Amino acid sequence: MSEEFEQEIPSIFEDRLWHHKGWEARVIKNEDDDGWAVAMTLDGQAEPALVGPWTMGRDKKNPKPLDMSAFNTLVKTASEIIRRHEQHLAALLHKEVEIEVRGERVTVALDIEPDEEMPTATLTATAEDGSELAKVAARPDFNLTRRSAQQWADAGYPRASED
Structure with missing residues (x-):
């Protein structure tokens, strides 16, 4: 505001x-x-x-x-609750794991765009130097784990299936 x-x-x-x-x-x-x-x-x-x-x-x-003391304490507590809620929401909408691909560290991230009717997601692989290796559309309910990220990388970063 x-x-x-x-x-x-x-x-x-x-x-x-x-x-x-x-x-x-x-x-x-x-x-x-x-x-x-x-x-x-x-x-x-x-x-x-x-x-x-x-x-x-x-x-x-x-x-x-x-009184002012109680009000200030309430503002501090309520602000902390909002902050924690925002952090929790951010954690639900962005997940990332690190894997190793041909001796190089790769970060695989899943970013979800919430939408009540049609949420979307993007799966991105990024090299240690920051260069983007792959970026594909994914299902919002894709379960990103080290294992699923490694399988995606080992398969050559294919587009997610639409099943």
Whole structure:
């Protein structure tokens, strides 16, 4: 999000709602019990990145008001969750293994382009010097292992079959 847009949204500091620097913390009634929860949502996102329990106030009925320390901790935790989710997604969409072909190290990578209706994938072999040895379309469910990469290389990097 651009800084310009971020500055247009005024900060809100209420007992149960804080909006500051692109994040919203909202204290909500916990549907599962008599307690409270806090939902952290990044601007522009439909779903919260984090929903967790929230502390009761002294009256044991109402939630404790949000404060700067709690908000900063929640932002840090929610940001970490988003970062881990992005890393996990990247790991699912890009896999690579190293093999040896005629005494040279070769990196074989599978890159998946997600699409709900028609995902695609590309299998690429790259030499140690960075030169591309082969690049072919592959099935998105291709199981890239050292063994499958070695078999592909030993066969001369043929195009994947469309079975």
